[in-house]
Amino acid sequence: MASTTSTTTxxxxxxxxxxxxxxxxxxxxxxxxEIVLAERNCNLTAAANASALTPTTALRYxxxxxxxxxxxxxxxxxxxxxxxxxxxxxxLRGGTxxxxxATIAQPHLDELARRSGESTYLAVSDGRTGTxxxxxxxxxAIRHVGWVxxxxxxxxxxxxxxxxxxxxxxxxxxxxEADITAISRALASTGKxxxxxxxxxxEYRFGIDERTDHEASIAAAVDAFAHxxxxxxxxxxx
Numbered sequence: 030m031a032s033t034t035s036t037t038t039x040x041x042x043x044x045x046x047x048x049x050x051x052x053x054x055x056x057x058x059x060x061x062x063e064i065v066l067a068e069r070n071c072n073l074t075a076a077a078n079a080s081a082l083t084p085t086t087a088l089r090y091x092x093x094x095x096x097x098x099x100x101x102x103x104x105x106x107x108x109x110x111x112x113x114x115x116x117x118x119x120x121l122r123g124g125t126x127x128x129x130x131a132t133i134a135q136p137h138l139d140e141l142a143r144r145s146g147e148s149t150y151l152a153v154s155d156g157r158t159g160t161x162x163x164x165x166x167x168x169x170a171i172r173h174v175g176w177v178x179x180x181x182x183x184x185x186x187x188x189x190x191x192x193x194x195x196x197x198x199x200x201x202x203x204x205x206e207a208d209i210t211a212i213s214r215a216l217a218s219t220g221k222x223x224x225x226x227x228x229x230x231x232e233y234r235f236g237i238d239e240r241t242d243h244e245a246s247i248a249a250a251v252d253a254f255a256h257x258x259x260x261x262x263x264x265x266x267x
Contacts, residue, residue: 057082058090063158065091065100065108067180072107127153130224131163133261134254138165138226141250145243147230148173149250152181152188152213154223159188161227173209173229187211192223198244202232210235212243214251216258226251 057080064079065071071079077087091108094100098113110118134151141149142165151163159181166174182205183189190199191213202210210232215225228243235243 057086058093061087061090062094062099065094066110066114067158070107070109072105076108126222127162133257134163134226135165137250137254137257138163141165141226141228141246142167144246145228145230147228147234147243150176150227150229152225152227154183154188154192154225155221156192156223157183159183159186159192159223159225167230171231173231176229181205187213188225188227191215191225191227195223198247200235200240200244202235208232212240212247214247216251216255226254 060080061076061082064076068075068079073084073088073091076091077084080087082090091100091102095102095108095111098111100108100114101111102108130153131151138149138151146167146169148167149165150161152159152161154160161176161179161181164174164177166172181188183192185201186204187199187201188211190201191197192215195215195217198212198214200210200212202208205211208231209229211227211229212235213225213227215223218224226247228247
């Protein structure tokens with residue numbers, strides 16, 4: 030009797046992979062998950078548009094995430110962070126690498142804000158998006174505030190340019206918010222996270238002389254922050 034061999038062929042959606050080697054279907058689910066988290070509250074149309082998926086496909090993926098508790102859907106149909114991801118986030122609070130980074134960076138952010146007169150931020154990046162995790166607010170009445178926990182696009186921004194070339198200072202105006210100027214400088218790192226400090230404020234306060242002073246101040250702050258990380262003997266970026 031002739032023997033037969035059966036083979037199992039992966040679904041076409043799993044055979045197709047993106048440029049990082051991840052199956053496209055998995056990548057699309059993760060894209061939608063990140064979109065919902067970034068928007069805080071997101072309807073199906075917005076999620077589909079942002080992910081370049083049809084509403085039918087986006088809904089199928091979002092329902093899978095909802096079933097596992099990673100997203101939640103309210104009575105109006107809007108999606109937000111679900112109980113599973115909230116539980117995971119709660120389990121990571123306290124003593125994490127981000128907590129340590131924010132604590133070590135805070136005095137340097139405070140001093141930089143005092144010297145520059147503008148709000149300062151510490152950002153971390155996974156190479157695709159940056160997130161502000163600590164800040165020192167400008168003492169001025171008109172100032173940039175409220176961006177801790179907010180994601181920042183890397184493409185075209187001062188943060189992205191600085192992370193691309195650690196040790197150099199990048200300045201951009203209007204890249205993330207209209208009429209807002211950001212000056213950023215990243216730490217040299219071989220770890221998993223990119224780190225950068227930024228000075229952010231209204232464009233009209235960033236003249237040539239001010240920018241020159243800010244660039245010197247941010248370089249000093251980054252050097253001091255990096256030195257303290259080395260002194261502590263803790264690789265907070267690994």
